[in-house]
Amino acid sequence: MARKILCVAEKPAIARAVATHLSGGAFQTHAIRGNQYVKNYEFDFNFGGAWGTCSVTMTSVVGHLTGLDFDRQYKGWMSCPPGSLFEAPVQETVDKDKLPIADNIRNQAKYSKALFIWTDCDREGEHIGSEVRNQAKAGNARIEVKRAKFSNTESAHVRRAALEPVNLDEYQASAVAARIELDLRIGAAFTRLQTLQLQTVVAALKEKVISYGKLSIMIDISKRINKLGSCQFPTLGFVVDRYLRVQNFKPETFWGIKVILSREGKKVNFLWKRVHLFDRAVVTMMLERCLLAKQARVTKVNQKPTSKWRPLPLTTVDLQMMGSRFLRLDSQTIMKVAEALYTKGFISYPRTETDQFDKGIDLKKLVEKQYPDSSWGQYARELIDGKFRTPRSGRHNDKAHPPIHPVSWVSPNQLNANEKKVYEFVVRRFLACCSDDAKGQSTEIEIQYGDEFFHTNGLIVLERNYLDVYVYDKWESSQQLPNFERGELFEPTEANIFDGKTTAPSYLTEPELIGLMDANGIGTDATMAEHIAKIKEREYVAINERGGGRSSVQEFIPTRLGVALVEGYDNVVEGLPNSVSLSKPFLRKEMELRMLEICSGTKTRQEVVQQSLDMYREVFIHTQRRINMLKAACRKYLVEETGS
């Protein structure tokens, strides 16, 4: 009898895709009891080498199988002081709704020689793999465990993954286990403390849970940014920061000088090197000196070739930011759509930090696959006929997934409206990466007029190259400049004063927020969108629509609760004795670094958990001691709302 191999994917759609490719479409489908999504697919496959042809059962889990929670006696909010959750015993159990899935794996394992794990190739996937392994071993202690390594569901790629299995990465699984325990203990302890304390303060908070997790991230980041002196932008801390700047903004009037020359039937505007000043009298005096000089002298004529660079290979964060901007989809929608496109085998795995292509990947072949398309097929052909360029390389590589790229062509009428938009973006971006930069000629003219300097710039686009396919970038020729020669004198046609008012910064937008979260290591590329959705749901921020129609932008405005919490925590943290250690424990980035230490084997899971808990415990005790600061801030901002 043929040996049996059990294969388990992270989600049903991948199980189906893998089964389809390995079996060539000839497989049997069996439902399992107790779960409508998970199916068992059965077929034969030749794994080669020592395995040879085996009968395969391909099934899946639905994300994580297990969850971590406190022992029963600690579950009630009043059962213990919140601080004791740092030590309270915890248990890993299979989630109730996942029990049938776990049963299925244990049963199938009984008859299997080996388990092949087909979870996504990232850290969480490695942990989910370990959960699957535990169930399989519970069913069959002697089962051999392997792991398939793949980053898209293109047929040849999947088959190769089946032939070249590797081992599960225990370090990565441990790193995730550490994160899970820390998130639970810290999140629960602070949330209970905060909620129990604040709900007695104002009626508005009575029924509310004031969750801690996302909040702490936000507050701490704003502090850290301030410390670094670059308090430019956004999460709640970012949102509040910007909000306060908008609120406190007072417009100021400024004045400047503009110089105009009409020559060869063209009107040239020269811009002042000082841009503008806030003192009218001074500007008037400067203009008078210009006029007194009568003639202006050309001090610089710079003509040089210039180019606009093609974009870098596409990462998740970039996809979300560009999507918000150009596709008019919020980041959560984009990720859902991209996930669907990946599952159907049209694009590569959409969660990646990598912005460089591997040398091994056959990019031209991927370009060729786009030939049938009526919009960009011709462009793809031109690339292969000689215009192809090796993509630029960015500086990021997560060593798990390539940049997001199309893996096969799909006819637009097989996609819904949003899928079409996202697929088109991914393809155009990919083709742009494989194109040449746009080339042009820039001209810079500088003049001296009296004691003041002015300049003007011209641009002629000579070769559009990647711009032809990447419609999201704009780079256009300016009006052509008349001829100027260095040293020549001329009398300006016009020179006068203009005035204007400084305008308030605008509230934070989604792409800005994503950019900041990314720069500060908040969340994973897959979860940033959810964090944003969560802070809306928790009513820490509200959304405001600025402008109307197609050009409208969503901006974030903190609620009173949001402002109160930021100010309150600012005050709480103010008094921490050691200013270095204060900011550290809150930081997700710190957590990320420690997880990487586990992944590289320099620290154990237990070490990291203990050290982190010690740090957070210190902050917790401090917060408890200064809880009145938090209460005071809530009173200040929320008391008025109680009537309404």
Add this chain to the structure above:
DNA sequence: GCAAGGTC
């Protein structure tokens, strides 16, 4: 009633 991360 708490977290974050998977996925349906």
